[in-house]
Amino acid sequence: MQITEFQEELLSKAIDAGFQEAEVYYERSESFQCMIFEGEIDSYETSEEGGLGLRGLYNGKMGYAYTEKIDEDSIPFLIKSAKANADVLDEDDGSDIFGGSKDYPNHTFFSEELANIQITEKIELIKSIEKKVLAYDPRIVSLNYCVLQDFSGDRILANSKGLSLKEKKNGIVIFISAVVKDGEEMKTGSFIKLTRDFGSLEADKIAKEAAEEALSYLGEQSIPTRRYPIIMRHDAAASLLATFTPIFSAENTQKDQSLLKGKVGKKVASDIFTLLDDPFHPDAVAGSNFDGEGVATKTRSIVSNGTLETLLHNRKTAKIDGVETTGHAHKTSYKSTLTIAPLNMFIAPGEKSQDDLIASLDNGVLITNLAGLHSGTNTISGDFSVAATGFHIKDGKISSPVKQMTIAGNFFDLINDIEEIGSDLHFRPGGYGSPSLRVKELSVTVD
Template structure:
């Protein structure tokens, strides 16, 4: 059955079991993707996936259950499973469902036509050609992929909430492998948006230039230097430590910022913004996973922590209003907390000037193993890195196979300068990260 019919069946079952407070969260995705390798398309994927999460209040506890199978049998089972799951919960914090009747920001989104199969095919083949044409050091190994995707969400609950959202996007990824005869290096680039505005030659050149710059890289020397993080590297670090800014983590003692609102937690150069409506977000949205209106706000303003990110439950625990940051990793997940487009605001000076300020140090444009080498609770990190040495204020030798180590909480205070070259990392989801280049003091480099 379709979602509408399934929804009715679930609601009837809930009523029959005497459940007064409930919510259905529906998510569906349809996507088409085509890949090419060595100038030929080699993979085509067309997928349709979706599921429904049901949650309900039972004896003051919120029970969850979800399914991808929309049948009458599952509709009944879903409600019973959610009640069963609520039965063993022990938390005494109050639980909430969103209220209907709120007003939401109007989104300023310009929809574009999604590419059809032929356009996707043309795009990946052109991307392959562009990569090979970019340089004679390009060798086999790089792939290209183009995709289109439509994403739908609906939230319906017993408080009169009835919201839906649909977003379509297209994108292309291309990777380049280069060799100088003795070693190989690679790089990939990703771009989301209308294919009309896509410059594949430029994208391919960027990937190839980046891969070539890694050839002949040396291991950086061990020591303590000023470090400049590129926009991508800093955005990756922000993404890794995003839970530090979650009130849920803070209330559970898993973030150190629990009692720091209103206090200085970072250098005055730091302003951190969460913007659900950002013009470059591939998926701007006016409501969060609980149906609360979303809003743009500064999380850190000139070094002062203005607010953590809240949902209905954590806001109630803290005696505050939700910031509209309720989040579900997938439709099946429990409601948690996350930002939307989360970025470090641009400073005044160019990256070149930032490098001059650094003098002699290390420029890091790639971080690896963030899921392993960064501890989100202690803040400690020791991460595989690659980039360039900075000598007398300019980038020189390529370096790799070294680590940068420090602590994220300390790093916020160690940021000396933020450059003006703000970039958002290319992502295809609701959560995006961005940063300009930043100059950080006090980090350790381990290499040779």
């Protein structure tokens, strides 16, 4: 069955069945992934998938259902389930189906050039990366991950109010993790890049970066447990930002789950801290022209020089707060209900290089990687206590890698304690970015 036909039939049958308004959200994607181990293809995966979600207003309440089996029989299943799900909700929460924005941006998230790269060329690239990493230094014993993945997909959002939006995207990811050994000491170092520009993936450069990252952790030393001034490298800073993103959601402030409640227009961070959401940033691969409800997206400043300018809203939370939606309704997939999330949020870069930041500390710690963020962080209180990897900085220079550490602090304090922001803005796959940050101090415990 053709998807447009199916969509039309589902929408009209939903209206016939008593839904006042309805929306169909469809996604389809294809992917290729291969993993190399010791020069051979260890695993080779391809996929072709699709699924669709129905969202509809029934007796004033929003019912949801989805299916991955797109056939005639699914229509009654979707309608019956969405009705039952609307019925069980406690009250009309003010959501409805959106008729559409006046204008939509017209950015493209799809590269024809990438789509035309042959599988053999991709396999050659990832094989040559593995070879180059292994040849880089005798202390590199293996690669526990050496993976290339690409994907392409499209999505359609159509509703009974006549809105019909479409978007195509693709991208390619390289993920490498090298295992290094020196005597009894064993470490890993990883490299990840998501791009739409296949030409930017240079095997020599990637191999060198991954190898040096892993090797840099050999020769670890212990340092005293205490509070240290911190340089949070761009990638560690971006992952911490991603973890604490829920604090910026209006859904959370409205439910007393975020301490930013009532803080719009107020100072919440250091003067030099500016937080932007740019769905079209050229260095990021994430992004979109419309949000999960079909609202046109645009670049926004969330925090400007330390002042909270806006929370992230969808149409429902905006109505409650008496503001306009910021276009942050988020649908993880056709399987999910609407939530709120940024499209591509990042901390605006400053002037100084990472080396300049390091040079500014006499006795500090450079944090390069955080682990356990899903468990060691409390987005409600802002407290975090997580495992960290990094280096001791002495007299303005990196002196040695540090044994396993934990760093502890509070995110709300941390954004107030940012003293310097680097120029090295990097995006991680998934759409969060940060430059390296110098933070006044954090509590560091060393194994």
